[in-house]
Amino acid sequence: MCVAQVMPSPVLLWLRQDLRLRDQPALIAAAEQGPVIPVYVLDDETPGEWRMGGAQRWWLHGSLSRLSEALEARGSRLILRRGPAVSVLQNLLAETGASRVHAIRHYEPWWRDAEAKLGEALCLHEGNHLRRPDSVTTGCGGAYRVFSAFWRALEQSLPPAGPLPMPATIASPDAWPVSDTLEDWALLPHAPDWATGFDWQAGEDAADIAARAFTDKVSQYENARNLPAEQGTSRLSPHLHFGEISPATLWHMIGPAPEALKFHKELAWRDFTSGLVAAMPDYAERAGRPAMDTLPWRTGASAQADLRAWQRGMTGYPIVDAGMRQLWTTGWMHNRVRMLTASFLVKHLLIDWREGERWFWDTLVDADYGNNAVNWQWVAGTGIDANMFSRIMAPLSQSEKFDADDYIRRWVPELAGIADPAIHDPDAHGVRPSAYPAKIIGHREARERALAANRRR
Ligand SMILES: Cc1cc2nc3c(=O)[nH]c(=O)nc-3n(C[C@H](O)[C@H](O)[C@H](O)COP(=O)(O)OP(=O)(O)OC[C@H]3O[C@@H](n4cnc5c(N)ncnc54)[C@H](O)[C@@H]3O)c2cc1C
Known part of the structure; x- marks a missing residue:
């Protein structure tokens, strides 16, 4: 099915979450078959609710710019198109006379569906996993x-296997199809530009x-x-x-x-x-253990207010607030703090893990369907693994255990003047500044509420 054609008609290289030229097996295979037309399709329809979030779009802009430059340095181009990927690619095949599409296999359910719909025109390669x-x-x-x-x-x-080399040149087709411009896609935020603290170089x-x-x-x-x-x-x-x-x-x-x-x-x-x-393609939407979906999560105005306090880093738990503010400011959060903030939302605030998963999806530059869903379900204790809902993390003692004082000082400036160990729990030490909120709920009270809710399932 993937053998070389006698006539060197062009081939499409469909790029998604494989925006590189080194160790790029789809590119190597495409280049062996004929002139290559590298294509990126901005598809906000096929993923449905899982269209790329804001922070990912910010990253994508930088990554596509760098990829486009790298391709041009090798005599090639990056063609940008927008719309449902399957029809965009089918149209491009017809428009360019390309014989087939080469791509690296993806595991998000919407990409698997799209790959199946492209049928024999698509030649898939491995390359994004060990x-x-x-x-x-x-x-x-x-x-x-x-x-x-x-x-x-x-x-x-x-x-x-060892990585494949980057091709020195990439043969171009006789004529290039038209391309959108990256600026047309408006991937970067403006009014307000919430990404001024994103200290990353993509590419x-x-x-x-x-x-x-x-x-x-x-x-x-x-x-x-x-x-x-x-x-x-x-x-x-x-x-x-x-x-x-x-x-x-x-x-x-x-x-x-x-x-x-x-x-x-x-x-x-x-x-x-x-x-x-x-x-389990719907793992991001349904509890791995279905019984966990009967847990009586909090809803309504007070739960919504607590969710907003969590999102903004205003819970009164310094380690949680530091993490949520790091996330908002930089588009990334340290793994240990991801666990603590996620656990806090689900167990201390008794808010459905999917609310947090969605917030991370929109705010993380690394938001990833599988990594996000599996980690959220692991922390929440709703997944197919052995981690139990009744295992409740203690954010204040974890903060001390993992020496988070300087981390808190950096991300919660209201607390910058407080010494260790009081900084982990200023309320308990009677040193909470008035500008910093009181705890949204006490640890013991939250723990008892969560365990009681778990018993009511
Ligand atoms: C609630 C929650 C949500 C998360 N959501 C995401 C997400 O959307 N995208 C994401 O990439 N990671 C996610 N993680 C996993 C982990 O927090 C990040 O991968 C890690 O913090 C990234 O930082 P790093 O590159 O410095 O990691 P390092 O410690 O340097 O690890 C190297 C790489 O290994 C992979 N990795 C590390 N830990 C994990 C893990 N637990 N699960 C899966 N892959 C891992 C990542 O690709 C990471 O870049 C989540 C964790 C939690 C607890």
Whole structure:
């Protein structure tokens, strides 16, 4: 089905969350078949409710600009089109006389549907995971429910194959189809520009620089990754989400040293979540354990007010507020704090995890269908894994345990003058400044309310 044509008619390279030229198997395969027409389709219809959020769109603008420059440096171009991807691609095939479409396989349910609709015209390649995630299955052929078992199975086929080189030139078609301009898409915010604090460089070269810088830190990763005040993690998640660096490239850059094991496992989490949503496409919308969908979540005006306080970082819990403000200001939040803020919304405020998932979807530059859904369900205790709703994180003691004082000072300036340990719980130490809100609910009261709600299911 994917064999070369005798006549070198052009082929389409359909780019989505694989915005790179290195280790890009769809590009290599396309280039072997004829002149290549690289295409990005801005499709706000096919994903339905899961159209890209605001922070992702901000990233996309930078990533497409860099990709377009890189293609032009190799004598090629990036064609931009807007609309439902399947019909846009079918029209482009007819318009350009292209023989087929090459693309890297994706696991979001709407992309899988689109891939199926394109049928034989589409030639899919692997490349965004360490191994094809839906091929890592239990003895019965099902998806693994817990990461540890998934990892044991995946480990057998590691390391991944070495990355493919970037082509020096890419043959162009005789005539280029017309393209939208990136500016027409208005991906960047204006009036207000809420992205002034987004201190990121998008694109493949920036991903490469960030990954190389991280190689020096890998040996400290296992401990440093839990400390929000430190830059102990790679911050590669948006680059990985948009496919600006492939996991195989990153794996080989990091190397096989035993101290890299923890990082390799985190990379494997991406594969795990993609495998899960491939098996359970509505995992972002329905509890993995259906009984959890009968939990009496709070609704109505007071729940809405609490949701807004959480979104704005005004809950009176310094670590939670610091995380939510970091998210709003930079489009990213430290993993440990993602867990705490998510747990706080679901257990302390008893608000449906899907509200938080949606907020993250709109505000994270790395918002990813599988990673977001699986992590939210894990924290909420609604997922198919063994984590229970009744396991309730204590944000104040976690804040102290993970030395979050400087992190709080940075993101909650009202508390900057408070010393450690009072900064973790200014109310309890009687030092809460009047500009900072009182706790939205006490920890014990919240815990009892959550456990009672869980018993009422
Ligand atoms: C409630 C909640 C929601 C989340 N939503 C997302 C999301 O939408 N997109 C996203 O990429 N990650 C999400 N995560 C996972 C994790 O928080 C981020 O991947 C991580 O913080 C990114 O920072 P980093 O690149 O410095 O990570 P590092 O610690 O340097 O890890 C390297 C890479 O491994 C992957 N990874 C690490 N941890 C996880 C994990 N738990 N699950 C899946 N992949 C992981 C990421 O691609 C990450 O870039 C979420 C976590 C929680 C608790």
